[in-house]
Amino acid sequence: EAAVTQSPRNKVTVTGGNVTLSCRQTNSHNYMYWYRQDTGHGLRLIHYSYGAGNLQIGDVPDGYKATRTTQEDFFLLLELASPSQTSLYFCASSDAGTGFSDYTFGSGTRLLVI
Amino acid sequence: GDSVTQTEGQVALSEEDFLTIHCNYSASGYPALFWYVQYPGEGPQFLFRASRDKEKGSSRGFEATYDKGTTSFHLRKASVQESDSAVYYCALGDRGSALGRLHFGAGTQLIVIP
Numbered sequence: 001e002a003a004v005t006q007s008p009r010n011k012v013t014v015t016g017g018n019v020t021l022s023c024r025q026t027n028s029h030n031y032m033y034w035y036r037q038d039t040g041h042g043l044r045l046i047h048y049s050y051g052a053g054n055l056q057i058g059d060v061p062d063g064y065k066a067t068r069t070t071q072e073d074f075f076l077l078l079e080l081a082s083p084s085q086t087s088l089y090f091c092a093s094s095d096a097g098t099g100f101s102d103y104t105f106g107s108g109t110r111l112l113v114i
Numbered sequence: 115g116d117s118v119t120q121t122e123g124q125v126a127l128s129e130e131d132f133l134t135i136h137c138n139y140s141a142s143g144y145p146a147l148f149w150y151v152q153y154p155g156e157g158p159q160f161l162f163r164a165s166r167d168k169e170k171g172s173s174r175g176f177e178a179t180y181d182k183g184t185t186s187f188h189l190r191k192a193s194v195q196e197s198d199s200a201v202y203y204c205a206l207g208d209r210g211s212a213l214g215r216l217h218f219g220a221g222t223q224l225i226v227i228p
Contacts, residue, residue: 031214042220090157094214100207105157
């Protein structure tokens with residue numbers, strides 16, 4: 001079954017720490033996305049990509065880097081983590097040519113920055 | 115830019131009550147409109163979509179009608195069950211963009227009391 005898998009499921013780091021969140025999709029989709037979910041704000045797009053080596057800036061990119069190494073793998077990097085980045089992070093994939101109906105989310109990574 | 119507004123942050127109902135969750139959008143042209151549902155511990159899941167004025171989308175007893183005149187896509191269900199308790203997201207897809215992305219509302223938490 002096609003899927004989006006995120007790791008780790010939970011992560012705790014200290015302020016100023018270095019964190020990498022991983023996402024792998026087996027949907028053969030060309031687009032991948034990183035969102036953060038916060039109460040009162042819903043899902044906000046951080047970065048996205050339409051293929052290996054490509055990166056597009058989303059709506060809340062400050063403090064985040066991302067890299068798409070293959071069609072399957074998309075990483076979110078926090079090089080100097082801050083408490084404001086404590087959040088629930090979701091990865092998603094889509095083949096936009098299908099009109100977004102195949103937008104598939106992972107189960108999320110909960111990050112706590114102390 | 116494109117945006118989606120959900121006015122209710124939380125809705126509490128009793129089983130068999132009628133549900134309405136309001137969604138209004140701001141975008142040019144005819145964007146695709148979506149409803150997603152998110153259960154605890156999971157990522158959002160596609161519920162249904164509509165792509166043109168007066169089109170009705172539906173799934174699992176939920177429905178919404180695309181209304182360009184009022185720029186709305188309100189979610190309705192005639193009789194809710196406890197199992198419908200979840201967070202519901204309205205989303206907009208910019209079909210005019212070459213880069214596939216969705217704009218999500220802030221989400222509405224539905225609590226159904228047995």
